[in-house]
Amino acid sequence: MSDFDKICEEILDNMEEVMVGKREVLEEALICFLAGGHLLLEDVPGVGKTMLARSLAVSSGAEFSRVQCTPDLLPKDMTGITVYHQETEEFEFSPGPIFSQVLLVDEINRATPKTQSGLLESMAEGQVSIDGATKILPQPFFVIATQNPVEFDGTFPLPKAQLDRFMMKTSMGYPGQEDEVQILKQVKKKHPIKSLESVTTPEKIEELKKEVRQVHVADKVAEYLVKIVAKTREHPDIVLGASPRGSIDLYHTAQAKALLEGRNFVTPQDVKSLAPSVLSHRLVVKSESQLRGTEAVNLIAKILKKVSVPVLQEE
Structure with missing residues (x-):
């Protein structure tokens, strides 16, 4: 596997200079990045979602942009506009923040469906169409979108068809008390992100x-x-199971996890550990099951217990 796993380790260690006690989430973000997908972070404000995106961008040497979504945000605010210059009598394209390599879309559910769909099109195609012309986005191109699971006033929830475009969904969670003390020590004079290097x-x-x-x-x-994946389509508590895109995304993330751990082969444990983050947001749970407190991630856990894990022979 050459030195690829060492590079991954260096990226994660570097990100931990900013993100204290969040190694597992950092690994998931890096796995999603290397697998060629996009990440949805759902968590309350102030737990470090922006810092995760910025530290990943800085560590990988990628160009970073951030968009704060509001109901009046238009697609052109992200993609850019064509401006006419009277002096030269020519049109010039002014690129928007989407023309970056790591794009943080903050509170994506506050943007209108039109703006959401414009963003998700670029996520799927790696390009945008502006004034009849197709413009290719820089590579790598990685979108980290966030949403607040508590506040719903003035929001436009992402439809399942659009959620399916995100390879993984995860959350940060509050830090432990010891980790939070360490965070306070880090920011005593200045935020560590300001001195972070690629x-x-x-x-x-x-x-x-x-x-x-x-x-x-x-x-x-x-x-x-x-x-x-098939079990998610058969479960009595699930109206809509994971799509073939979910299978493909789970396949590629498992490959990325193996690479991150220095292996050139995928194990069943790779698949098992990533299934909740890759599949849960794609499921539609029956309303009566939701009233009983049943959540998609819990259903995935039950499915994993029922499907027998294969034993691989040593080659």
Whole structure:
């Protein structure tokens, strides 16, 4: 696997200079980044969602932009506009924040459906269409969108079809007391993000992404993955199960996790550990089940217990 796992370790260690006690979330973000997907962070304000995005961008040497979503945000505010210059009598395109490599879309559910769909189109295609012209987005292109699970006034919830475009969904959670004391010590004089430096380059990230797709996935592991996804379509508490896109995303994230851990093969445990983050946001739970307190992530946990884990023979 060459030195790829060492690069991943350096990125994570560097991010931990800013993000204290959040190693697991940082790993999920990096896995999503290397797998070529996009991440949805759902959590309350002030737990470090913006810092996660910024530290990942700085650590990977990527260009970073942030968009604060509001109901009056228009698609052109993100994509950019074409401006006419009287002096030269020519039109010039002024790119918006979407033309970056790591884009933080803060409170995506406060943007209107039109703006949301414009963003999600670029996430799927890696390009935007402006004034009849197609413009390719820089690579790597990674969107981290956030939303607050508590406040719903003035929001436009993402439809399931759009949620399906996010490879993973996770949350930060509050820090432990010891970690929070450490955070206070870090920000005593200045925020550590201001002195953080890159440990790799966007070109190396692109190499890592290509290497992810070379990680071996045994037939038994692929069959195990498909059985898990199939169970979400058969479960009595679930109206709509995970799509084939969910299977593909789980496949690629498992490859990325193996690379991150220095392996050139995927294990069933890779699939099992990532299934909740990759599949839960794609499910539609029956309303009567929701009233009983049943959540999608709990259903995934039950499904994982029922599907037998394959035993791989040593090659």
